Amino acid sequence: MLRHSLLDRTRAAFAVALVAVSLGLPAIAQQTGTLSGTLKDAIGASIPNATIVLRNEETKVVRNVRGDAEGHFNASGLPAGTYTVEASAPGFALTTRQGVQLTASNTQDVTLTLKVGGANEQITVDAANANSIAAAYAVMDGVLDARSARTEVNSTYIQNYVAPTADYTEVLQNAPGTYSLNANGVGLGDAKMFFRGFSDGNYDITFDGIPWNDTNSPSHHSWAFFPSQFLGGVDFDRSPGSASTVGPTPFGGSINLLSKEMPDVQNIRGGISYGSFNTKLIDVNYDSGNFGGASKRNNVFIDVHHMDSDGYQTFNYQTRNAGALKYQFKFSENKILTGFASVLWLDSNTPNIKGPTRAQVAQYGDNYLLQNTDPTQANYYKYNFYHVPTDFEYVGYKQQLGHGWSLDTKPYTYSYNNKQNYAATPKKGTISDPNCATPVSGALPCGTDKLNSYRKYGEITSLSQVSRFGIFRVGMWYEWAATDRFQIPQDPITQADSPLPNFHEKFWTNSYQPYAEYEYHATNKLTLTGGLKFAHYTMDLKQYADNGSTVGSLNGAPYVRNNASYNSVLPSVDANYRIRPNWSVYGQFATGSVIPPSSVFDINQTSTSSSPAAVLKTLPDPSYAKSYQTGSVLKLHRLTMSADVYYVRFGNAYSAPSDPNFVNYTSQGDSVTKGFEGETNVYLTKGLSFFANGTAGTAKYVSQTVGGASNPNYNLWVASTPSDTESLGMTFQDKYLNLGIFNKRIGSMWNDGKYATPSASSGQSLNPVLGTNANQAVPIDPFNVTNMYVNFTMRRGSIFDQTKIRFSVNNLFDQHNITSVNPSGSVPLNRIGYAFTPASGDTLGLLPGRSFMVSFTIGLSPRQ
Structure with a gap:
């Protein structure tokens, strides 16, 4: 009796379970759906293998799909x-x-029209091309569509793996071959960046x-334009680019800074940072998200710091006080208006001489x-x-x-007003009145x-x-x-100027x-x-x-x-060939040029009784580059x-200076830059x-000759060109945490100096150019x-979206190396037996030195 009762109960339980599973399977199946679609270009032709x-x-789950030959x-x-x-x-x-919106048991069809693009529009997503989790987690990486050597730095890196005070040179510090110099601390001066001998x-x-x-x-000032608060990414092209790459000096490469993307949800963030050297940063950001009626065609980004x-x-x-505003209005998916405006006011006590002497370091640190x-x-x-508004x-x-044609136009304006005052020790006496x-x-x-x-x-x-070809x-x-x-001589005590300047010029360029x-x-591959x-x-x-200067x-x-x-x-x-969907090769020949600086006209144009005024009879040729x-x-x-x-021949080059913070316009003849670059990301x-x-x-x-005379600098190194560079990094990224540690090593290099003027009896003479x-x-x-770097961030889905705690340590091991030297001594024209002697x-x-910074940000978003 008991046996039959137990058997009956087991059968009943099994039947109930079977019925439950049978009823549950359709319910589970009904929780999934299908997304399908077609990709077309502007004239309606299908785009294959997208x-x-x-x-x-x-x-946040991601599915990667590849389009077929029909789009x-x-x-x-x-x-x-x-x-x-x-x-x-491509x-x-x-x-x-x-x-x-995808509902259960349904198929949602999506048709996308892809627009002709370029490197300057936004960071390209390559992770899906090979279902690469390494690319998805990479903070900087190469590009499968590349037609030249390119590295893209994404917003994750900018927001988590640089100090809050960083400028764009710091953002690129870990890219292949690059390095920047800023002796006052991260983002606390006018830093200069170098790569490939440029x-x-x-x-x-x-x-x-x-x-x-x-x-x-055509130089730049990192402290006066585009701090990291304005940046959403960087596309770093280490080549002259193609014919459509415009600008005054693309032959060395193009650092394409990109503004922040416009998110679709509203968010406001207010933060404060404090760190070493009594550094303080207050930053307020506002993302409007899409707004404006049912169509929600408007979007605004604002930053003030x-x-x-x-x-x-x-x-x-x-x-530094700065602010930026970006506005976008979508008339339709095929007609978009974007506006951007930024202002920045910089005040600094940076002197004209950018570093101490060896004697001062020995005495004071x-x-x-x-x-x-x-x-x-x-x-x-x-x-x-300095006072520098921009x-x-x-x-x-x-x-x-229509008919495959697209228009992209962008009128712009910008200004720079660098007002600087600096002192110099007079040859006789000290800085005092009446001297x-x-x-x-x-x-x-x-x-x-x-x-x-x-x-x-x-x-x-x-x-x-766009056509089928x-x-x-x-x-x-334009x-x-x-x-x-x-530049006007001045008494720094009273700030009274001399009647006549060292120089004063106004000029207009087209x-x-x-x-x-x-x-x-x-x-499809080539x-x-x-x-x-x-x-x-x-x-x-x-x-x-x-005054005669x-x-x-x-x-x-x-x-x-x-x-x-x-x-x-x-x-x-150039050419790009896809060996496989996840593997490409490319080759490029490109050219570039840059015109001589305005200082070529800085010659004495005053006549005397014994000599006429100097005239620049022959303009120097533009510098050019041929890049392979x-x-x-x-x-x-x-x-x-x-x-x-790479191999780059740089013709009619102008020399780098002894002090790498300044530009020297002496013609140097031709130089050749050649080398190898490699980068990798590994998901562990x-x-x-x-x-x-x-x-x-x-x-x-x-x-071997410059200006018809022997070149004493033949086969010598271009200044500030490392023989090698290496970057290593480890990152950890999950929903809330972003951790990272990076090391950049700069190999041995050389700085320039000055030749001693040879005596008349030596039989030697300086090159006239x-x-x-x-x-x-x-x-x-x-x-x-x-x-x-250590970051904890509340992500989307919380009303406190983008609330963040951020901690960074720069120069973790407190290195104090010499990065450049402007020598006080001279170099003999006959270099046999010459060796530099520190003075x-x-x-x-x-x-x-080592610096710390901690940041607290409160983010608020309405529930979506």
Whole structure:
């Protein structure tokens, strides 16, 4: 009886379980659906073999899909929910569709129209091309669509793996071959970046595709434009680019800074950071999300911040107030208007001499620069200061015109107003009255009142047409600039100026770069691109009478006029071949040029009874570059690899200076830069990734003669070119935590010096063009810096979205290496047996000591 009862109960329980499972299976099946769709270009033709990323907006789960030869894709078994669909293909910009609703047991069809794209639009997503988890977690990586050596730095890196005070040079510090110098601390000065033997002024920097630079030479100022609070990513192209790459100096490469993307949800963030050297940063951000009626066509981003710091160097105070606004209005998916505006005010006590001498370091320590106790010395901090307001604005408009044609136009304006005062020790006596109030040779001897100011207006317009054969692009960059520059001798005690300047010039420049190129899709795997760009520049100068330092008195005339015109024809050709969907190879030949600086007219143009006024009869040729490179990009599931070799011949180059913070305009003849670069990302386990890159190369002068005379710098190294560089990093990323540690090593290199003027009896003479400029004069030993970052962030889904605690340590092991030397001594013209001897008067660039920074940010978002 008991046995039968137990058996009956077991059978009943089994039957109930079977019924439950039977009833439950359909319910489970009904919780999934299918996303399918078609990818088309502007004329409605299908785009084959595209990459599609499907991201569940609630769970963050990602499904990677590849389109077929007809442009279709299908992803079944997806959990019901709201999805973001991203699609990309070679030659097209990343296209995103948010808020795609997928219900259980249904198929949702999505049709996306991909637009012709370029590097300056936004960071390309490559992770899906090989279902690569290593690429998905990479904070910087190569690009499968690359036609040249490129590294892309994403927003995750900028938001988590640099200090909050960082500028764009710090953002790129771990990219292959790069390094920057800032002896006052991270983001606390005007840092300069170097790579491949190119110093600042020999490569382009753009912001959302707009090139920006000084007017007297194409250099840049990291402390005056685009702090990391304004940046959403960087596309770093280490090549002259194609014909459609515009700007004054792309031959060294293009650092393409990208503004922040416009999120679709509202969020407001307020944060405060405090760190070493009494550094304080207050930052407020606002993302509106999509708003404006049922269509929600508007979107706004706003950032306002204040930063001040004592700096690592003594009395090198820094204060920055800045704000940025970005607005986007979508008339439709095919017609988009974007506006951006930023302003920045910088005040600093940075002196004209950027480092201490060896004697000062030995006496006061390596953070010594200025002092506040002895006003008779030139390094009294109240005599040395900057005030630099800047602004930058553009309006961008994109529209699909029909029949495959697209328009992209972007008028812009920006200004830079660098007002600087600095002191110098007079040859006789100290800084005191009457020494500083008494002119010497018509000039006050103790200080300088300096201005470098310009306003630019420009426009970049491109038209592109997509056909079944490929993409045709035609466009033009035009820019007009007005510049006012002077340096006036000054008494730093009273700030009274001399009647006549050392120089004063106003000049107006016009830049024109029309181009045309065709990207031929020979097969589904092979893309060939060829193009031609014409670069034309004009410069009209008005140089005012001065105290004899530059153009002279001009025999009573108020000013003299000079003008110049430069032309270059710049072809390019490249190819990209997909060996497999996750493996590409590329090759490129490209050219670039840069016009000589305005200082070529800085000659004495005053006539005397014994000699006529000097005239620049023959303009120097523009510097040019011919670049050859080939490389490969591979993305496996847990590994990504990129490598390239390059050869660049840089013609009619102008030398790097002894002090790498300044530009010397001495013609140096030709140089050749060649080398190897490689980078990799390895996904280890559960959010933990390893990152590494390395370079090895040379950059040497190869002209045996310059100006018809023997070149004493033949086969010597270009200044500030490391023989090798290495970066290593480990990151951990999960929903809330971002941890990272990075080390950058800079190999041995050289700085320039000056040749001693040979005696008349020696039978030697200086090169008439090169003068005293001596390359490979000072050896710089290898150095390295290790930085560590810890971040805890509340993610989307909480009302406190983007609430964050951030901790960073720069120079973790407190290294104090010498990074540059401006020697006080000279180099003999006959170098046999020469070896550099350190001297007490050498000016040094040094690594700043270890620094800490902690940040607290409160984020608020309405519940979605």
